[in-house]
Amino acid sequence: MATDREVLRDLWDGKLPVCFVLNDEEVCDLQTPEAFYLMVPRLSYFPLVWDKVRKHFIKHVHADHHDMEMWLDYNGTPLKWHYPIGLLFDLYAYDTQLPWTLTVHFEKFPENILLHCGSREVVESHFMSTLKEADALKHKGQVMNTMQKRDHNQLWLGLQNDKFDQFWSVNKKLMDTSSTDGEFKHIPFRIYCSDEGPFIQKLVKPFTEDSQPKLLQNLIEEIFPDTCKQVCVITHGIELSLDVPLQWMSEHMSYPDNFLHLCIVSNTS
């Protein structure tokens, strides 16, 4: 178990160096403002960490846009704030040179691609709803429903303030399998292909019918039955070997929203 906890801790500590740059067209000062560097936790969301960035850049944009919503793009791709930062990095910038350079925008909000994010409450409600969805898949929502409002708050504050112990003291209840014979009903996962399009989500049980634990290999075969080519599954910035059991993955490698966010990269390397 010590090693399992080690995995959780290491995953939690995962951070990314990000370099924020203001969009050239929006600069209204004589000289472009300096880039802003920040270490951001992989498991967090951008709206939770970009307060300083906004404060830094807001001085350099036109006064008319001070009240506008801030948004980010990487190489022209607007970044969805409701994905965890680590997922965004794995999805779009897995093999780029660090630090990860993002462009900050205040104007021309891409209404068709991004959701509006007025405040942290919006992020919180999105996070909680995802959490509930995951629990519904795992325990038919029973654990989440028996929790108190205080526990929900603790989960959110643990994530927001980057407190591993605070978060996991509640989250371990969600990962508990003692009431269901050591297995979840279904594995909450989302699979993202690097090309554009919505993620893939299916009902997949952690064990086969003859109660053999399913491996990542089985999951990939289930999702892509007709692709024979080798695929590369990436999560938390690492390539996974395909013989990891799904149950263990779900318990230990899920993001704070209790979903496994897996990126599929065609194995060209």
Add this chain to the structure above:
Amino acid sequence: MNVNNDNRPFDWKNDIIFRVQQRNKLQCFCYQDLINSHNRLFDQANALKSENIQLEIQLERLRKEGPEGHKSVDGNADVRTATNEQLLVLEQKLLARQEELTEIHKKRGENAQMIVDLKNALSEKDKLITVKDKVLTENITLIASLKAEIQMYETNHQRLQDQYQLLQDEHQALQLTASKLEEKLRKTQDENMELVERLKRYKFKDAEKMNQENENFIRKRNEKMQKELEDAAKDMRGLSPDSFRDCGPISFSPNAIPTKHYLHFDAHDGEVNAVKWSPVDRLFATGGADRKVKLWDISKGSIESKGLLVGSSAGVMSVDFDSTGTSIVAASNDLASRVWTVNDQRLRTEKSLNLCQIFQENFANALMSNNTYCYGLTIRTSD
């Protein structure tokens, strides 16, 4: 990485831990210190910048104060700074006072403006009040005049009512007299009826008397005729019987019985209903079914029309002259009798009363018994 995989081929858990640690080493640790120090430097730079700005401001201020401070140089730096500070405080106070003053001035201006506005409003209101007063007085005079009018009308009304009362009284009095008069009228009418009745009676008596007279007259004529006839018979006895034989057993004197007509003429279009001799002249009147009465003269030996008496609206059944021969009366089938004067041949009276008819009928009956009527278009008159 591949090397690691080879070293631990199937231990996926250790592999993951290793990879995660590797990742953290690569992505995290090598940048963490760098970025942290960068952030620190960034913050420091920002802090220094703001400090710099503050210092500049201070410097500026000191420069301003510099010359002032130099004036009051007494050699004692402490005193100078103290006075400077005092000066600063006083200046600030002064500034505050000035601000207050300007504020007060502004307020005063506002108040003055307000006063002016209020004055304007007051004068407007005054104007309004005067206008209203005027209207009020007008209305009062109007009311007074209307009251006077009402008074006048009331007196008028009173007078008219009095008059009306008077007229009603008069009317009543008149009605009383009228009813009295009506009663009188009824009485007089009754009287009149009585008188008419009496008149009728008298007339009837009159008629009877006339009938008697006529009868007498006829009887006398008959007697005369009989006498004449007797005389004639006596004469005949004086004649020789031979002469009687020559003449035949029955012979009449040509004087006694007319054998040929003396004149012959058409008198009327239609039947001739009545003829009558005038008692004075050689005149006679005829009445016919053509509703006319005609006067004829035979004094010259030939027939000559003397006049045409019109007025009857039906066939004339009987005519007669009065005893003096000046008037002529005709009875007609239209239930009326008419009287004309002979001289000017004008209608004098027309009676359709029963009384007259009765009279006329009696009169006519008396006549009919004496005259021969000829129902033809010719009339014969003996010579």
